[in-house]
Amino acid sequence: MDDLLSTAEKIRSMEIRGAGRIAVAASAALRDYARTLASLDIEEFSIKIEEAAKTLVDTRPTAVSLPNAVMLTKKHTSLNVGEAIDEIIGNSDTFIKNATEALGKIGRIGAERIRDGDVIMTHCNSHAALSIIKTAFDQGKDISVIATESRPRRQGFITIRELSEHGIPTTLIVDSAVRLTMKEVDLVVVGADSISVNGALINKIGTSQLALAAQEARKNVIVAAETYKFSPRTLLGEMVEIEDRSADEVIDPQLLKGMPNVKVKNPGFDVTPAEYIDLIITEVGAFPPAMAFAIIRDYLGIELDHH
Ligand code: RI2
Numbered sequence: 001m002d003d004l005l006s007t008a009e010k011i012r013s014m015e016i017r018g019a020g021r022i023a024v025a026a027s028a029a030l031r032d033y034a035r036t037l038a039s040l041d042i043e044e045f046s047i048k049i050e051e052a053a054k055t056l057v058d059t060r061p062t063a064v065s066l067p068n069a070v071m072l073t074k075k076h077t078s079l080n081v082g083e084a085i086d087e088i089i090g091n092s093d094t095f096i097k098n099a100t101e102a103l104g105k106i107g108r109i110g111a112e113r114i115r116d117g118d119v120i121m122t123h124c125n126s127h128a129a130l131s132i133i134k135t136a137f138d139q140g141k142d143i144s145v146i147a148t149e150s151r152p153r154r155q156g157f158i159t160i161r162e163l164s165e166h167g168i169p170t171t172l173i174v175d176s177a178v179r180l181t182m183k184e185v186d187l188v189v190v191g192a193d194s195i196s197v198n199g200a201l202i203n204k205i206g207t208s209q210l211a212l213a214a215q216e217a218r219k220n221v222i223v224a225a226e227t228y229k230f231s232p233r234t235l236l237g238e239m240v241e242i243e244d245r246s247a248d249e250v251i252d253p254q255l256l257k258g259m260p261n262v263k264v265k266n267p268g269f270d271v272t273p274a275e276y277i278d279l280i281i282t283e284v285g286a287f288p289p290a291m292a293f294a295i296i297r298d299y300l301g302i303e304l305d306h307h
Contacts, residue, residue: 004033004052011059011066014153018192020127023069024054024099030073031092032084045081049074061241062202062269063193064231068300069095072228078264095228101135104228107131110189110224110281111139118186119307121146121178122215124204125155126191128224130162130282133189138170142167146185150204151175152249152266168173175206179213188214192225192280196234197296199274199289201225202242205267211276220278223289227282230292235302243268 007029010016016025026148033052037045045178053070060066073092076084110132114120118136120143122129136143140276145163147170150156156172163170188210196200201207201223214221231240247264256262274289296302 001033001052002056003038004029008055008059011056018125018127019063019065019191020099020103020226022060022063023065023228024096026066027069027073027092027095029056030070030098031089034088038081038085038114040081042079042081042084045084046076049076049115052209057096060243062232062243063229064195064240065229068228068232069099077094094235098283099226099228103127103131105283106224107135108225109283109286110222111135111141113191113220113222113279113281113286114141114187116141116142116143117138117192118143119146119183119184120144121148121182121188122159123148123156123190123210124150124190124216125158126203126224128226128281129189129191132222132224133163134166137166144171146171146173146181148173148175148178148206148210150206152245155174155204167184175209177208178210179216182213182217182219184220185214185217188219188221190221190223192223192229193269194221194240195225195230195280195289195292196240197231198234199277199280199292201272201274201277201280201289202240202269203272205270208270208272208276210273215276221272223280225280225282227284227295228270230296230300232296232302235293235296240271242270 011022053074057067072095076087078084106128114136147159149158160170160172213219245266245268250266252265277289279286
């Protein structure tokens with residue numbers, strides 16, 4: 001349990017971050033925890049797995065990759081604990097293998113949309129979005145990137161380091177320079193924390209202003225998202241919860257001393273409606289956002305876990 005709690009804490013504190021990485025880390029943690037429960041009977045085993053699943057899912061509310069990964073990993077039908085553990089190990093290995101391969105496939109499919117000479121704007125740090133950009137560059141396309149800082153956690157710094165190490169010319173801008181800079185951009189490529197059944201994208205706070213500025217400037221917006229970032233529970237009418245993070249990420253609390261009338265809000269994500277999105281690149285193809293239901297039905301299943 002200690003290892004599982006430690007992974008949960010790393011996800012909560014964002015030491016492990018990015019919708020894809022938290023999903024893979026949670027799946028591996030649940031798999032390793034299951035291995036420690038061999039001496040239990042099947043009822044106790046299932047209860048412990050459910051508790052562990054909840055601990056992992058409760059760490060961060062927005063990225064659906066996390067509950068999807070946990071849902072796919074924890075499934076077991078055998079009444080024999082040894083076999084149930086093997087099922088969970090198998091589920092996790094499959095999930096992690098698929099998640100890893102998905103990044104390469106998204107890169108190859110998405111790179112088709114990038115032309116020689118393109119200037120690409122991206123936001124925050126998305127491994128799926130960067131896979132597209134790096135693949136296009138590796139194909140010999142002469143591209144450059146404009147990366148936003150992505151306050152308050154500044155994941156844009158991770159992005160510019162990764163792009164620089166890959167040899168891709170990159171310009172860093174502050175988030176509020178998005179609209180002014182959009183005229184230099186050919187294409188916006190961002191990742192996803194969740195995609196709802198109506199095709200809306202939930203991604204790092206500020207994504208919707210990139211999309212708004214792109215639409216105004218008639219530039220395309222492409223979303224890079226593995227199929228496990230689509231949200232089956234939105235089929236039940238559930239809204240994706242927007243994580244409210246600590247005010248301390250925005251401003252040092254010391255600086256607020258003597259300002260009793262000020263409060264600080266720090267929403268971690270925002271919602272970009274489907275009409276601002278041209279294409280969602282998944283590992284099984286490039287789809288318009290209107291296809292979100294079909295992706296949920298075909299790749300995640302609509303027999304929902306009512307917990
Ligand atoms: P990949 C991140 O969330 C960003 O919002 C990013 O766009 C999204 O996850 C997807 O990232 P956070 O964990 O899975 O930084 O494509 O809050 O890496």
